[in-house]
Amino acid sequence: MNILATQQNSENYILDESDRKIISVTQTGLPLTLHPYNDVAEQTGLDVNEVISRMKNMTDQGIIRRSGVVPNHYKLGFKSNGMSVWHVQEEKITQSGEKVGALDFVSHCYQRPQFLPEWPYNLFAMVHGKTHDEVHEKVKKIADLLAGDNLAHQVLFSTRILKKTGLRI
Amino acid sequence: MNLHEHDKKIINQLQGGFPICENPWKELEKTLEIPADEIISRIKKMKSEGVISRFGPMYHAEKMGGGLTLAAMKVDKERYDEVTEIVNSFSEVAHNYEREHELSMWFVIATELPQQVQQVIDKIEQKTGINVYNMPKLQEFFLGLKFEI
Structure with missing residues (x-):
């Protein structure tokens, strides 16, 4: 097939x-x-x-993404959780997403819509680290990897979990 | 948190997948070189301690016919608690995080049907008077899912 x-x-x-x-x-x-x-x-x-x-x-069929254990990053000492957002050239988005998604410190990587002009970021990559510094270092690695295809980026650190339900789908 | 060597082995191995067969532990016994009853009791313990948040299959919401999106709002400090309460009151809001940014509230909406996502967003906008940025994923990049510990 x-x-x-x-x-x-x-x-x-x-x-x-x-x-x-x-x-x-x-x-x-x-x-x-x-x-x-x-x-x-x-x-x-x-x-x-x-x-x-x-x-x-x-x-x-992809209905089940995978089966196994989901570790709680926070409890494992990965206390810093940075949502890195990237403005990648439209024609490079798939190529960039595949590169970033393959990194072992990135847990989720998606293309999402932009809200121009204030929110140009179209690629999201969740980065976990033991400290904010560690997350910044990892974000730097992503920036190096994307090089000229990255036009701008930011990291949004989570400061509080406001809600987290047990159900994960 | 200090994890036993076996706990680490179990997490690293089982993030990659749990066998779907009649004797799943038998396969894992061989790979991990840990007896089945020990693997089970370690997973139970880690689950009760919150080290593992989940054990089992993870379903793909959209492929099951459901709706899923990531949404963000600009919430002022003065209204933060009030708005948190409103947003969290929706059972469709699965996770909600405060983040350091003008867009200071980020939450996941999961619904049974795709068209219900917009309905939830409309209701949140009505109740809070704040614009919701709807950011559904347009493309997902494969995750090896890893976290070697």
């Missing part, structure tokens, strides 16, 4: 009732037991092999 066909499928993938049951049981997490998928099977009334094949399929 070629890549285009795969992408098209994932856009059009329709979740059926059994998929939705699995999602509803697992969206807050998997049970920490010896056989977590058997437990999901029990809770959904589906066969364990069906749970596994459906979850694999949803992973292939």
